Amino acid sequence: MNKGLVLTIAGAILAFLIGSGFASGQEILQYFAAYQYQSILVGITIILVLAFANYCFVYAGNREKFTKGSEVFNYFCGPFFGRLFDYFAAIFCYMSFVVMLGGISATVEQQFGIPGAIGAVGLAICAGLTVIFGLNTIVNIISKIGPALMILAILIGICALARSWGSLAEGVMLIKTKQVTVMQASTHWLFAGCSYGGFCLVWLAGFMAQLGSEYEHNGKELQLGQILGVSLLVFACIIVSLAQVADIRDVAGTQVPNLILAQKLAPVLAHVFAAIIVLSIYTTSCPLLWTVCARFTEQGSKEYKGLTVILAIAGCFVALKIPFNTLVNYIYVLNGYVGALLIIFMAVKMIRLRFGASPAPVRKSLSQEP
Numbered sequence: 001m002n003k004g005l006v007l008t009i010a011g012a013i014l015a016f017l018i019g020s021g022f023a024s025g026q027e028i029l030q031y032f033a034a035y036q037y038q039s040i041l042v043g044i045t046i047i048l049v050l051a052f053a054n055y056c057f058v059y060a061g062n063r064e065k066f067t068k069g070s071e072v073f074n075y076f077c078g079p080f081f082g083r084l085f086d087y088f089a090a091i092f093c094y095m096s097f098v099v100m101l102g103g104i105s106a107t108v109e110q111q112f113g114i115p116g117a118i119g120a121v122g123l124a125i126c127a128g129l130t131v132i133f134g135l136n137t138i139v140n141i142i143s144k145i146g147p148a149l150m151i152l153a154i155l156i157g158i159c160a161l162a163r164s165w166g167s168l169a170e171g172v173m174l175i176k177t178k179q180v181t182v183m184q185a186s187t188h189w190l191f192a193g194c195s196y197g198g199f200c201l202v203w204l205a206g207f208m209a210q211l212g213s214e215y216e217h218n219g220k221e222l223q224l225g226q227i228l229g230v231s232l233l234v235f236a237c238i239i240v241s242l243a244q245v246a247d248i249r250d251v252a253g254t255q256v257p258n259l260i261l262a263q264k265l266a267p268v269l270a271h272v273f274a275a276i277i278v279l280s281i282y283t284t285s286c287p288l289l290w291t292v293c294a295r296f297t298e299q300g301s302k303e304y305k306g307l308t309v310i311l312a313i314a315g316c317f318v319a320l321k322i323p324f325n326t327l328v329n330y331i332y333v334l335n336g337y338v339g340a341l342l343i344i345f346m347a348v349k350m351i352r353l354r355f356g357a358s359p360a361p362v363r364k365s366l367s368q369e370p
Helices: 003-017 020-024 026-031 033-064 071-112 116-132 135-163 165-176 189-214 219-246 257-265 267-296 302-319 324-355
Strands: none
Touching: 003 189, 003 219, 003 267, 020 026, 020 071, 020 219, 020 257, 020 267, 020 324, 026 033, 026 189, 026 219, 026 257, 026 324, 033 071, 033 165, 033 189, 033 219, 033 324, 071 116, 071 189, 071 257, 071 267, 071 302, 071 324, 116 267, 116 302, 135 165, 135 219, 135 257, 135 267, 165 219, 189 219, 189 267, 189 324, 219 257, 257 267, 267 302
């Protein structure tokens, strides 16, 4: 067992999923805090969905040796639906990249008073340069940043919750009685959990399948790493969401609610946390942009580099026209349900592998059948 690789993969998963929605708190507010104590059930649903999905992605990538991570959709859904999911995933990843640009724009403007355009353009440049250097560079960079961001987010959430613990019950009541309006991801916690897991798995599909293909002898490490990363993410979301509920009067309706929590703890901490948000947005925007560019062009080619530049520039224009919380609500929720549909195709495929005709031998690194 390569424990270092387990931690590296967990860190990469964390950094991939800790984007503007998580770090800013907007995603947590809509998917967790809006359901009060039922946020725990939302979290359990997410773990189950992503643990199964990532297992399937790594299994398929290792088994089939995909040259492109996008081929995983054809494997699970067949030629017709596979192509639909493939194109949809590319479009969604790009829309999510636009959300990252909107998140950094809202963060620098709310905390530092800097024009949002500067933040969006700065991220587009940094992410574009990173993507141009390819997948291995992305994994090496974001796997180091992810764990640090997670630890700091959890600490701020715990401190904020401890400070406002006495107001938690009141916050729950205010949300339930709709005295405070909180934008929800769905009408029920189960649907919210499926939606959250759905949009995350669409993000991760090509990324995890490609890792399964490239790290062919480390299937066990990849599986343990992805479960560890997802579990830590959900734990952090629940902690921060409870802190938001306790301060719901102040955070509801804000673009970057986590900055409000940090500001209440200490004004200087808000500046530090804003920098954390910027880093976390960067770590997520890179793999999202890479997924789109690698889908349509060959890595390292002139077309790949040109497409990276074009998409980065176009994303800035869109992100600066639509409010950040609106981007999160419409893009993540809609695409989350499409991701949940993908789970059904994956489950059917894995059942057929288990009970249908005997499949071709699986590589030794993933010797056990699903």
